[in-house]
Amino acid sequence: MVLVRLPLLLKLPIILWFFFYNIDIIRCEKILDNDGNNNDWLLNSSGSGLGISQLKYHEENLYKELNIIPKKDEEEKSHNNLILPFNGTRVPGSLESLKIQDYIINHFNNTLKLNWTIELDNFQENGYNFTNMIFSLLPGNNDEDTNMNDKYLVLAVHYDTMIKPEGFIGAMDSGASCGILLYLSKFIDTIYSYDHDDDMEVTSTLAYSIGKKWHKKKNIYDFTKLYDDNSSGTFKGIKIIFFDGEEAIEKWSDDDSIYGSRHLAKKWQEQKQTIKLKNGTIIETNELDNIEVFVLLDLLGSKSDTLESIMGQRVPSYYSETHMHYGLLSTIEGEYFESNISSRMESSRIPVLDPSNLVFEQFGMSVIGDDHLPFYDYGVPILHLIPYPFPSSWHTMSDTFANLDQEQVNRWAIILSEFTLSWMSS
Numbered sequence: 001m002v003l004v005r006l007p008l009l010l011k012l013p014i015i016l017w018f019f020f021y022n023i024d025i026i027r028c029e030k031i032l033d034n035d036g037n038n039n040d041w042l043l044n045s046s047g048s049g050l051g052i053s054q055l056k057y058h059e060e061n062l063y064k065e066l067n068i069i070p071k072k073d074e075e076e077k078s079h080n081n082l083i084l085p086f087n088g089t090r091v092p093g094s095l096e097s098l099k100i101q102d103y104i105i106n107h108f109n110n111t112l113k114l115n116w117t118i119e120l121d122n123f124q125e126n127g128y129n130f131t132n133m134i135f136s137l138l139p140g141n142n143d144e145d146t147n148m149n150d151k152y153l154v155l156a157v158h159y160d161t162m163i164k165p166e167g168f169i170g171a172m173d174s175g176a177s178c179g180i181l182l183y184l185s186k187f188i189d190t191i192y193s194y195d196h197d198d199d200m201e202v203t204s205t206l207a208y209s210i211g212k213k214w215h216k217k218k219n220i221y222d223f224t225k226l227y228d229d230n231s232s233g234t235f236k237g238i239k240i241i242f243f244d245g246e247e248a249i250e251k252w253s254d255d256d257s258i259y260g261s262r263h264l265a266k267k268w269q270e271q272k273q274t275i276k277l278k279n280g281t282i283i284e285t286n287e288l289d290n291i292e293v294f295v296l297l298d299l300l301g302s303k304s305d306t307l308e309s310i311m312g313q314r315v316p317s318y319y320s321e322t323h324m325h326y327g328l329l330s331t332i333e334g335e336y337f338e339s340n341i342s343s344r345m346e347s348s349r350i351p352v353l354d355p356s357n358l359v360f361e362q363f364g365m366s367v368i369g370d371d372h373l374p375f376y377d378y379g380v381p382i383l384h385l386i387p388y389p390f391p392s393s394w395h396t397m398s399d400t401f402a403n404l405d406q407e408q409v410n411r412w413a414i415i416l417s418e419f420t421l422s423w424m425s426s
């Protein structure tokens, strides 16, 4: 991704905003210095129950599935780790890219229980082979009676890495986000494949940490409440997209960047469909019209060992159209801080989401170039989850797993999983 070049007149408000943003950085420094008292950066839990509903699930699964510390191969497999497979290069068309494609497809095909449909979008451009992967869980997949034309939520990420510098891993750009979406898919799959007619309780072993100590105890997932609240057992659909070719091959330009998203947005825009409304009117739509919100994850999970890097984790709200959804993410983050899964370290308790941090929407345009742009241009509502300013290791050889932050990875995994569950069951 890149900050799009704009005429000076349009750049001016951004420069002014950046000036005020830096005042925020100074404020934060003061707040960190005073031992956390009167800390207005910390959100209080609303206690509304809107947010985290399946804490036990996360307590049990986060550690083994999203542990960022590299292990020996067999150990990694036995832990069913979903993030470490992204600790390598993923250049479009390379053997490594094919391997990670295979890994992601196998995850949806063979480890999940529900009927996720898989769409592979292969194409060539600029001498490279690209493959977008789309995994859909729509009500129609599992229940023929439901309406296939219901709108769905898109969660998107790019899985490719830059060609140069050679050996670039792209841990936060965007390996961590890929792992988080695999975790989210398994979370959603576990919940909606739970047989609520079966009297047997779902039991499993819970491993969790308090300080440095490890404990084990029996856990019972409370999925029944979900079904009590939604007695039909149906849900709103989601599509998880892994884009190829987000990075430029030579130098970022309109023609040399976001290959995968440009291709898929155009393809879906051309996929026309006619729908008969309840009043008998027939309207023509395309696949893009079915997207209620397009959530794009990028540059999430970077380390927070300096003040600068903490500020580099903050994700503003970019679009007024989706600010309501941003608000829910922020509420969930507040509940996360109240849970026993969040870190007690003061530096780990600064929200990355802040509903007063409305950044670019007043400019009426998208300023950051990323995979959302082709969809945005066709009018799809966008929720762009990318920190700004970008973290300091962005597009450097320092973007490695050693510079990821376990707490940030965990936090985003919980926020996005619970957000998606809340949306699907609404």
Ligand SMILES: [Zn+2]
Residues within 6 Å of the ligand: 001, 173, 247, 395
């Ligand atoms: Zn990048």
